[in-house]
Amino acid sequence: MRIVIMGGTSGIGLATAQSLTADGAEVIITGRNPKKLAAAKSAVAFAEQLDSTSEDDVTAFFDRIGVFDHLVLAFSPGAVGLGPLNDIKLADVKAAFDGKLFPYLFAIQRAQVTGSITLISASTARSALAGTVAFAAVNGAIERIVSPLAAELAPVRINAVSPGAVDTPWWSFLPEEQKQAQFAAAADTVPAKRIGRPTDVADAIRYLIGATYVTGSILPVDGGFTVA
Template identity: 80%
Template sequence: MRVVIMGGTSGIGLATARRLAADGAEVIVTGRDPEKLAAAKEVVTAADQVDGTSEEAVSAFFDRIGTFDHLVLAFSPGAVGLGPVAGVGLADVRAAFDGKFFPYLLAIRWAGVTGSITLISAATARSALAGTVTLAAVNGAIERIVSPLAAELAPVRVNAVSPGAVDTPWWDFLPEEQRQAQFAAAADTVPARRVGRPEDVAAAVRYLVDATYVTGSILPVDGGFTVA
């Protein structure tokens, strides 16, 4: 099994790479940070420096590696656009889309994938949290394209995993004490009574890679947040 994980050098992407590599898959990850790429090479087959926002770079990457079985898209621009809508500039909204939604479309357009595509979105797409309008817009757009893509790209399967609060570097914009307080507050609001770990999401991706009769689906991995 040959798998490409774009955005696979940190957080959920890296956890997924570790999980699939441990299961014996040939895993190729992409990223932009040379230090993270070097660290990822210790656990995966290959780690390529690719700017996911550049169509030239993305198309050249996929031309180079040829066909493969499964594509996982785990790009994240971080907390760009987080905050009340009155205080978020349109430049930040565009940056949020440019850092995740549009790179997903680029990858899907050029990838020579034969088995499945799994997109990482987020629970903000289906929640009512003040200050997350931009995040909801980006992740909502990602989740909305899953069904038509599944129809258009069949027999390639297309699904999304939608995490809630997960302890990853995404939260590094907060000081450690504030971060832990945020996690404690989030844990109190979900039935699972804890925030997620990257490994939780990686397990869901692994399921979808193997689930040959599942396509066009959104799989929440949020501790019950969107049903609580």
């Protein structure tokens, strides 16, 4: 089984790559950061530095890779666009779309994938959290395209995993003390009573890759946040 994980050098993407490699899959990861790429390289079959926002680079990458079984889209522009709408620049909202939704769409256009495509969105798509309008817009758009893509690209299966708060390097914009305080407060609000781990989301992605009768679905992995 040959799997490409775009955004596989850190956090959820890396945890998924490690888990699938342990399962015996041939895993190819991409990422922009050369240090993270070098650190992750030994854990997978192949790692390539790639700017997923460059259409030329993505086209060339998939031309080289050829046909493969499964695609996982896990890259993110980070916390760009975080904050109340009146306090952020619309350019930041655009950057959030440019860093996630549009590269997802272009990768889906170019990938020669035969089995499944799993998109990583986020629970902000379906929650009412002040300061997350840009995140809700981007991840809501990602979740909304799952159903029509599942119909359009069949028999390739299209699903999304929608994580809640997960302890990954995404949170590096916060000082450690503030981050831990925010995690503790968030954990108190969810039925699972803890913050997510990258392996929690990786397990969900592994399930969707192997679930051959599941397509057009959005799987929340948020400790019950969106139903609490």
